[in-house]
Amino acid sequence: SGGAIVTQTFTLQAGWNTIYLEVDPVNTSPVADPDGAGPLLPVNSMTTLEAVFSTLSCTDCLESVWTWNVPVSRMDFIVDPAEGLWDQPGWKRYFSANSVGPDGESQAFLTDLVTLRVNAGYLVKLSDDLAGAVTLVVHGRPVVPSHRWVKDSYNLTGFPILPGATPTVQTFLGGSPLTEVYRLSSTGEWDALAATATLRYGEAYLVYFDNQVANA
Numbered sequence: 001s002g003g004a005i006v007t008q009t010f011t012l013q014a015g016w017n018t019i020y021l022e023v024d025p026v027n028t029s030p031v032a033d034p035d036g037a038g039p040l041l042p043v044n045s046m047t048t049l050e051a052v053f054s055t056l057s058c059t060d061c062l063e064s065v066w067t068w069n070v071p072v073s074r075m076d077f078i079v080d081p082a083e084g085l086w087d088q089p090g091w092k093r094y095f096s097a098n099s100v101g102p103d104g105e106s107q108a109f110l111t112d113l114v115t116l117r118v119n120a121g122y123l124v125k126l127s128d129d130l131a132g133a134v135t136l137v138v139h140g141r142p143v144v145p146s147h148r149w150v151k152d153s154y155n156l157t158g159f160p161i162l163p164g165a166t167p168t169v170q171t172f173l174g175g176s177p178l179t180e181v182y183r184l185s186s187t188g189e190w191d192a193l194a195a196t197a198t199l200r201y202g203e204a205y206l207v208y209f210d211n212q213v214a215n216a
Contacts, residue, residue, distance in 0.1 A: 003141040010138070010202050012056075014130035015186035016081055016123060018204035020158020023140030024118040027051045047114040049094050057135040058126070065094040065113060066123040068156040081123055082188025099125075118143045121156040121204025123184065151211040154180075161201040170195035177214035182206040 008023045029046035046054065053062050066085055069092050085091045094114070095107040116122070118140065126134060145160035161167065169181055174195075182190040183197075183205055190206055199205075 005139055006142050008138045008140065008202060010136040012124060012126060012134040012136055013186055014126055014128050014134075016125055016184050016188045017186070018121060018123055018156075018158075018184045019136070020121050020202055020204040021116060021118050021138065021140070022143070022145065022158075022160065022202070023138055024143050025052050025116045025138055025140040028139055029054070049114055049116055052116055052138055053136065055135075055137045055139075056126075058130060060096075060098050061127045061130055061134065062096045063099040063125040063127060064096065064107075064123075065125075067092050067113060067117075067120060080189045081125070081184070085123075119146055119157075121158055123156075123204075125188075149177075149209045151209050151214070154182075154206045154208050156204055157207055158202065158204045159199055161199055163201045165201065166198040168195065169193050169197050169199060172199055177210045178207050179210040179213060180206075180208035 005026060006023055008021065010017075010019050012019075025048055027044045027046070027048040029044045029051040031042045032045050033042050044051065049065060053065065056062060066081070069090050079085055079088050085093065092113040094111045095109075097106055097108045099107045101107045124136075147155075147157055149155055159172065161172075173181070181193045181197075181199075183193055183203070185191055193199075193205075
């Protein structure tokens with residue numbers, strides 16, 4: 001599909017991060033004949049997710065990427081990523097080859113997330129021993145913001161906020177059915193945001209959609 005390619009830049013840190021994609025990512029990895037002999041169609045050498053995260057400004061620092069697979073199921077409670085998400089229903093995940101489990105073996109075989117969607121939130125786990133900020137640059141096509149809310153449930157999402165803008169929770173969401181907002185800490189815990197807390201461009205949150213408020 002056509003359309004201008006733009007970039008969305010994120011500043012990440014060691015440990016847990018969240019991102020909210022406002023562009024539809026394109027796979028910029030080289031295209032190759034899968035077996036060199038044909039007649040199979042040429043394919044990208046990396047999945048879209050791998051191509052996107054290959055732009056990280058650190059080497060071998062990515063451990064995992066997670067997203068909530070909505071609207072398949074409701075999120076009834078908050079699970080802190082640090083306590084483990086892999087066996088929780090509803091989460092899709094990507095593990096890098098250097099993401100090692102408690103047994104010392106790579107967890108890459110558990111991967112079931114290979115692409116990324118626009119207007120969606122993701123958890124990104126980077127190595128805990130990183131020093132300083134890390135940059136992620138996503139190349140994609142701009143898309144009109146939209147979101148499909150799961151009612152009476154937590155949703156992993158961000159908001160269409162302009163770069164540099166810092167609206168508060170109250171001014172941005174006051175009076176809406178979005179009644180609870182949680183920010184992910186670098187240690188993998190969800191912290192409730194006060195009404196005076198500021199929302200950030202490109203950041204994803206856990207947001208509760210209260211259907212009773214929506215129908216009031």
